[in-house]
Amino acid sequence: MITPEYCRTMARYNAWQNEGLKRALMSLPREELERDRGAFFGSIWKTANHLLWADLIWMSRFDGGEAPAGGIGGSVALARNAADWEALRFRTDGRIRVWADGLKSLDLVGDLTWMSGAAGREVSRPVALCVAHMFNHQAHHRGQLHAMLTAAGVKMPDTDLFLMPAGR
Incomplete structure (x- = not known):
């Protein structure tokens, strides 16, 4: 279905996209980030927090590391402010890349069992x-964020995978 190389590529893509997302988020005042825009999680801020929380919960299942507290309902309040979000997003993207860089084909075989809150x-x-x-969940919610940020007047960077800079 997928290979370790696919995972490494998608981990690099995730980090690249989140750098652009970070710049976009930091360009808006808090009240614009928190405005309800009719998305599944309501606001840009809540969607960004949910996406980060989901990456952390999936990584805890894949690498056995720390999981975030709470469930999906609380995921929208993971980071209290932009500085906390930025630092946790950076560390999480690094965690995903380290995990992907260490994958072997055998790591992608078999079943994963977990208690699903959803x-x-x-x-x-x-x-x-x-x-x-x-990786699909990341793209889905980043697409929502891209649409909300564009509607808020933010010039968004490229999102096409084939445009990812070499060496990322």
């Missing part, structure tokens, strides 16, 4: 499917 029960799915889901 499903309200224990779930088992193929590891490769879960990894693909994490």
